[in-house]
Amino acid sequence: MNLPRSLEGCLQNWLTPGGWRVGPPRIVTWGFGEAYFAISEYGEVKYETGLERSWIIFEETVEEWEAEAKFEWSNLAYISLDPTTPDQFVAIRQDRTWAGSIDDNSEDALEAFALHYFSRRKSKSRAKGKDQRQTNGPPKPTETKPDAASQALYEKWSTEVAMSFASALAAIAGKANAPRKLQIRSHSSQASIPTSLGGKKRGKLLSEFPYLPEAITICRLETCRFLKAEAKGLRACKHDVDRLFRASGLYSYEWLRQERLRWHPDRFGRLCEEDFREEGRKLAEEMFKMIDILMSELVVAQ
Structure with a gap:
């Protein structure tokens, strides 16, 4: 060659x-x-x-x-x-x-x-x-034991997000048999994250945001309720996001860092349909910033 x-x-x-x-x-x-x-x-x-x-x-x-x-x-x-x-x-x-x-x-x-x-x-x-x-390495993983109900909600939401992202990436690739991306976050997690579809399924760009499950967004702090009331907002506060992610059982600084990458506004925007792209990018940016806050709080706590 x-x-x-x-x-x-x-x-x-x-x-x-x-x-x-x-x-x-x-x-x-x-x-x-x-x-x-x-x-x-x-x-x-x-x-x-x-x-x-x-x-x-x-x-x-x-x-x-x-x-x-x-x-x-x-x-x-x-x-x-x-x-x-x-x-x-x-x-x-x-x-x-x-x-x-x-x-x-x-x-x-x-x-x-x-x-x-x-x-x-x-x-x-x-x-x-x-x-x-x-020395000054990243914080150690936190020990979390999520309850079965919360874990089930997380797994359902996470799977739906992964599949919708996969479908959007396949649509961008413009071919039915697009290669499938795998990414291992760390050797210990043993978890692969699909970001494009294989087989003969047709891809579809995102036309709506994958909001957190309503059963998770239960924070009642006054400031958070005001934030979640915004019509075009994320409908979740950092406490809700924290609750959902801890239900994964993998919660750690490194895990959050990798999760944050999925919500980079520019990357997310490329997965959206044109008429939803600007709104989707703004919502992804909110999620990105909330995860960044959780990472900072984890550093301080440890």
Whole structure:
């Protein structure tokens, strides 16, 4: 497979008569339709999403990771783009987070590859995690034991959100057999998050916001009741959001950080129908900010 012209130009730009301007290439991979990803030893990153933006899931993953406050590309351990099929890839980070996109038939193989990659670095990762906890690493997961009713509400809501996001992403991809994205939030959670549909189902952009279940939005504080009364608001306060997320049984700083990415207003807006896009973006921004507050409170509490 020939080197994409844009990648060749990137590497030539890095190499000067005096040597590598941003350090020699550390990882270089390219895929179908002129897509590529390259990172230098000094952390310079360049990527292209292929002809006619045929690598939408890959592009979204890069944007999600770059949106994380403390993420640095030096944390990237491995990445590979499929040279024969658009928008199929796997990317693995040193902090045991990974993302990938592949068709449904190969989902198990992709997940097995990522988990095997982690297992080979198990001892090194444990040592690194221990050092982080002794310094200024992220807060430890909180011990939560949600009641069965709340947990059922969360699981139903979370599944509906994941499927609606998946359908919207498939609609953006514009093809029935769009690759399915998997993302593992951490090695301990063992939970995959679908963000696009496989099979032959047709995708559909979002036309309404996935509000929290009414049975969860029960906070009666006066200031919160006033906030929730806004006609075009989120219909929930931070206490309601906190109650719902704790029902997941996975509540922690890292879990909230990953959940927040799903509600980034720009990302959410791309999943919406045009006449709902502005309203949807504003509601997603409210959710994004509330999760950010919960993360800050968790840091203070611990």
